[in-house]
Amino acid sequence: MTNATCEHCDVHEPHEAHEVHEIHETHDQQGDRDQHRECDQHAAGGYIEDQKRIIARLSRIEGQIRGIKQMAQDGEYCIDILTQISAANSALKSVALILLDDHLNHCVRQAAAEGGDVADDKLDEASAAIARLVRS
Template sequence: MQGYGEDKTKVLARLHRVEGQVHAIAQMVEDDKYCIDVLTQIAAANSGLKSVALLLLDDHLNHCVRQASAQGGEVADEKLAEASAAIGRLVKS
C-alpha cells in the first residue's frame, strides 16, 4: 500500500479538479479570452497541483519515511534521500 492510501480519494478529487481547470484553460484559449484571465486560471491550476504535491509529500513522510526510519540502515537513508530530492523539486517548481 502506498503512503497516500488513506488519502487516495482526496488526492483523486483534487486531481480531477485540476484536470477540469486545465480543460477550462484550453477552452479559454480557444475562445480568445483575455490573457490575464487565462493566466489567473493557470495560477489556480498550479496552486491545485502544489496542494496535491504537498499532501502526497506529507503522506510519504508519515508513512514511507517513518516506516523506513524504524528499520534504519540503508533503507532509512534511501527514503530520506528520496524525500529530500522530492522537496528540492517542489521548491524549484
C-alpha cells in the first residue's frame, strides 16, 4: 500500500515514510484541521526527495557539535570554538532553507491549489516558521 497516491491529496508524490492506508483511516476519523496536518505530514513528502541529503547534512552538523563540545572539554582556545559555532550555525541555516524550499514547493503549493482554509492555515504556518528562523 505504501506507494499509492493519497486519494485525498492528489498532488503530492507517493511516498514510503507512512502507511497510506493508516493515513486514510485517520482522514476518516479526524476533523478537518487534522486532516490538513496529516496530509502534509504525509507529504513529509515535502522533503522526501531531499531526505537523504538533509539527513547527511544533519549528521555532519551533529558531528560538528560533538567536536565543539570536545574542544570545550579540552579547554581549547575560545576563538577557535567560536569559529566552529559560527560554521555550525550557517550549516543549520542551510538545512533549514532546503526544508523551507521543499515545504513551499510541496505542502504550501498543494494547499494553495486546494484553496480555502487549508491554504490559509498552511500559509500562516509557513510565515510563522520563516519568522522564527529569521529571528533565531
